[in-house]
Amino acid sequence: MIMDACQRFDPELPEGTRSISRTDISGVNQHPSCLINLLLALQHVFVQCSLLVLVLGVLQQHLLLQDGERARLLSSMLFYSSLSSLIQSCLGTCLPLIQAPSLEILIPAVVLTAQIVTEPACRGPCGESEEEILPRANPVRELQGMTVMVGMVQLVLGVTGLSGVVLRHCGPLVIAPLLCLLGFSIYREAALLCSDHWAIAALTVILLVFLSQHLHSYMLPACLSMPQLPVCRMLSVLLPLLSVWALCAVLESFGGVHLHSVSELLPVLKTSNTSLSVPSSSDHTSFTVPWLSPPMAAETGLPLLSVRGMAAGVVAALSSSVSSVGMYLLTARLLGAPPPPAAACNRGLGAQGLGSVVAGLMGAPLGLSCSVPNACTLGLSQSGSRWTVQLTAILGLALGVSPRLTQLITSVPLAIYGAILSVTYTIAVATGVRYFQFTHIDSGRMVSVDVLLQSLLTSPVLLVGILAFLLDNTVSGSPSERGLDSAEMQKRGCASVNSDPGHHQEVSPGSITRKYHQEVALVYESPYLLRRLWRLPGFRAAPFSACRIEDDGDIL
Secondary structure, three states: OOHHOOOOOOOOHHHHHHHHHHHOOOOOOOOOOOOEEEEHHHHHHHHHHHHHHHHHHHHHHHOOOOOOOOOOHHHHHHHHHHHHHHHHHHHOOOOOEEOOHHHHHHHHHHHHHHHOOOOOOOOHHHHHHHHOOOOOOHHHHHHHHHHHHHHHHHHHHHHHHHHHHHHOOHHHHHOOOOOHHHHHHOOOHHHHHOOOOOHHHHHHHHHHHHHHHHHHOOOOOOEEEEEOOHHHHHHOOOHHHHHHHHHHHEEEEEHOOOOOOOHHOOOOOOOOOOOOOOHHHHHHOOOOOOOOOOOOOOOOOOOOOHHHHHHHHHHHHHHHHHHHHHHHHHHHHHHHHOOHHHHHHHHHHHHHHHHHHHHHOOOOOOOEOOOOOHHHHHHHOOOOOHHHHHHHHHHHHHHHHOHHHHHHHHOOOOHHHHHHHHHHHHHHHHHHHHHHHHOOOOOOOOHHHHHHHHHHHOOHHHHHHHHHHHHHHHOOOOOOOOOOOHHHHHHHHHOOOOOOOOOOOOOOOOHHHHHHHHHHHHHHOOOOHHHHHOOOOOOOOHHHHHOOOHHHOOOO
């Protein structure tokens, strides 16, 4: 059985603790009924697709994908994410986590593709007539190499236990701002999706909040030998999505409203804009999406491990690892489970890295991380069984091999997806703020540092001296521009030696240097007793050598 790999608990825990963990702590180990489990899995699939749509919509601008390639890439990413979710549920933290590309991995990927496509057509001087206009390079292979690098770094972090060591020193004052930042990271993109139709987005948010907060205790009457369950709370994302989706279909059939779907968004999504600009259907050539297509990027070949791709992969791996550890803590907090131990976090990052390596070798352009909206959905539904995650992964694998089915799932209006992302990411912010209650906010903790900084910032002489030193030694400039030209200083130093007005004899630079050193020795030579001291054994070495002029030790 798949679940057998996650039934083992930490052997260091007492026997009584392990038995309590299996029965009473949250719903991680519970087995929902088949119908409820299927509905919960479908709910996770829709939430996962909302994040995939947003990530791929941003990334496809830099890949210049055609209609068929976009549909195939979307289904492939769903397949890779589901495969990694299955690996995570069997080998990882044993928390109900869904894997998906995240914004933390998307940012280095966008930077990498920008570097690839902006390479000059010719190196060195070339005339306009000789310059050839080359086609834009295909960055997919380097993105695949970056994905493999992301997985390798995460695998090393997990296997070596470095993530667990860091986690031991992460208190509430580290976790709280991290979760808040993860929650606020999506506001612009979510607003972009909601701007397609604000009324539909607002209706979705109202229904979602109403079901999850106001009707969270409502029990559906028992029927068909099923126990009473708080279905409104458990399906607080799926029910509003299906209801508003059906309403949109009715309104569009009567011509009352025109909404845009994912297939219309992907060619034109730009996160820097505040409104959507969707071309008409006449701008696109007709393309038939296949029912069955293997999730392989056969045209691109093997991943390309370039230096810049590996550099971007290291940054993406570190960012996604921090985000994933935050999701481990958030998921445990939302489900009322104990915080994951260091060993569980290490296993989670190791399994996540393994999934990214497999995805990169199979053609995925982005590495994988814990899905923030899916983790926050657990806080709304309060249903986080590992059986649900595994069924979600199986559904994703089935949808991932069929671009036509994936296109059907992602035909949800953009405003609904934007509303789901807005509400789910808000849970991360709320959970992060709650972590502040475990700290003593009024404690300064660093009184000595406070005195040091206050004294430093209120001393004008010291502050100006430090700033002037930093600026003078960090801003580029020649020694002559900075006034440090040794020849000029030596000439000025020898001005007193050649102060005779009738003295016009030209001297060589070597004589100027000798005269300069003679004048320095005449004015600044060490006292007699110190000069005798410099001649003693051991006084020519540091730190005494810093206190004498070069020839002090030889002067009697």
